[in-house]
Amino acid sequence: MPNRNLVFVVDDDPGTLKGVKRLLREHGYDSVLFPSAEAFRNYDDFDAACCLILDINLNKESGIELRHRLKAAGITLPVIYITANDNPAVRMAALASGCIAYLTKPFAAKSLLEPVGKASAGLA
Template sequence: MRTGIKRLLRVHGFHSKLFESASALLCHEDFGEALCFILDINLNGESGIALCRSLSEKGVRLPVIYITGNDSEANRAAAIASGCIAYLTKPFAAPSLIESIEKARAAAA
């Protein structure tokens, strides 16, 4: 999924960086060029929403687009409460993701 998203973003002119784990993202320090985060709700036993909170606690505040294959009212409510700019359920249409990233770009301008 990550590789497919990276290819989609490249086709639309976006540069992306993939992270192997939540801890790898938390250890990363240079978010200067980033428009947003695209996070899965479920990260191999970890929570994308908790990861977003941890990033925010470190002072990293970027728009978040959540994706999930496990849609539920609880996940949706928690994602919205965390302030995400989009919540996409798998499978989602490519334009939905691109539109969400464009929304993040517009907010940054």
């Protein structure tokens, strides 16, 4: 059963990981940080969290491709995408992969906290 206050965060930018962790902590959420898609895939308890904040452009991989692999493996964790490289094709691919939010960096705290709150409440 997921911890409704635990959020997974996958981003290859240490500054983003630190900032998102701080924001989540300030609003009562715990987080587990992953600096790469590989580090996240090596984790074994995907159902522990209420949602996943996932960068689209990871060092060697695409967050969207990671999302597809998770779905293929039966992992239905709600996903919030974040990206610094917004374009219509990426946005369409992200939305088509099934996400609860798509945010462009830098984003307002509220725009991240709202979908995290919905996932935490089981509404995502």
